[in-house]
Amino acid sequence: DYVLYQNRIIPKNELHIDMDDRGYNFGDGIYEVVRVYNGIPFAMDEHLDRLQHSASELDMTVPYSMETIEKLVYDLIQKNEINSGMIYFQLTRGIQPRNHLYSRDIEPVLSGFSKPLETNVEWQQNGLDTWMTKDIRWLRCDIKTINLLGNIMAKREASDNNCHEALQHREGLVTEGSSSNLFIVKDDVIYTHPSTNLILNGITRRITIRLAYQIEATIKEKPFTLEELKQADEVFITSTTMEVTPVRSIKGDLTASYSIGPWTRKLQHAFTDYRKKQQ
Numbered sequence: 001d002y003v004l005y006q007n008r009i010i011p012k013n014e015l016h017i018d019m020d021d022r023g024y025n026f027g028d029g030i031y032e033v034v035r036v037y038n039g040i041p042f043a044m045d046e047h048l049d050r051l052q053h054s055a056s057e058l059d060m061t062v063p064y065s066m067e068t069i070e071k072l073v074y075d076l077i078q079k080n081e082i083n084s085g086m087i088y089f090q091l092t093r094g095i096q097p098r099n100h101l102y103s104r105d106i107e108p109v110l111s112g113f114s115k116p117l118e119t120n121v122e123w124q125q126n127g128l129d130t131w132m133t134k135d136i137r138w139l140r141c142d143i144k145t146i147n148l149l150g151n152i153m154a155k156r157e158a159s160d161n162n163c164h165e166a167l168q169h170r171e172g173l174v175t176e177g178s179s180s181n182l183f184i185v186k187d188d189v190i191y192t193h194p195s196t197n198l199i200l201n202g203i204t205r206r207i208t209i210r211l212a213y214q215i216e217a218t219i220k221e222k223p224f225t226l227e228e229l230k231q232a233d234e235v236f237i238t239s240t241t242m243e244v245t246p247v248r249s250i251k252g253d254l255t256a257s258y259s260i261g262p263w264t265r266k267l268q269h270a271f272t273d274y275r276k277k278q279q
């Protein structure tokens with residue numbers, strides 16, 4: 001089992017993580033999760049763009065070129081012989097004796113791993129049970145930081161209520177899932193929260209929006225309320241690992257159930273076609 005550390009691929013048992021790494025002490029870092037289909041990273045350019053966005057918003061610099069990171073990701077895939085899977089990589093601000101005040105003179109730490117993964121066919125077919133809860137996160141959800149306390153608390157709450165994913169709302173306005181973006185369909189119009197500071201602009205979200213235009217759906221990036229979600233004809237989520245997955249029920253701050261509709265199915269097919277064409 002190999003891992004990525006700085007600009008090298010090394011055996012996992014040779015990895016040394018410093019206790020003074022700011023990622024460890026403060027969650028001071030950013031990350032990406034990239035899907036691998038047939039040994040090839042999917043939508044790599046978009047993930048690298050988003051990494052740059054996260055870095056610049058946090059006053060961090062990415063110490064390697066995008067080409068170098070892409071090559072390292074390919075090397076990791078090959079070393080670990082990943083055919084269908086995912087790559088996680090993170091960049092922390094660097095190593096420094098614990099101090100809230102970060103230094104601008106420390107070297108960021110890049111690390112990552114790979115994991116085999118298959119799309120969950122059962123969820124794709126029959127949909128997920130979800131849990132609606134309050135969005136307690138900070139106001140920079142557009143940054144893909146490794147600081148995920150709000151998200152992980154919501155996910156645990158969902159699981160404790162026998163749900164697969166948590167959905168979140170801020171005072172009645174629906175934002176996104178704990179690790180996914182949320183879409184609804186009402187009267188043949190598709191809605192999703194606009195890419196503001198209140199959500200992470202998912203790569204799968206962006207691709208889904210583009211595909212919706214291509215199949216001539218009407219799509220609006222507009223926030224919707226809990227009540228509008230309740231009245232929706234179709235609900236689905238998107239993410240790197242879950243692609244386009246239907247939602248069949250919601251419990252918690254909202255109770256609703258849905259049948260899986262034609263727009264969800266069309267976008268699932270469009271997504272599969274698109275990612276096959278990328279190879």
Ligand code: PLP
Pocket residue numbers: 033151176177178179180181199200201202203204205238239240241
């Ligand atoms: N929103 C949040 C909060 C996430 O953590 C994620 C992914 O983990 C997403 C949305 C979906 O983003 P992507 O499609 O890039 O995986």
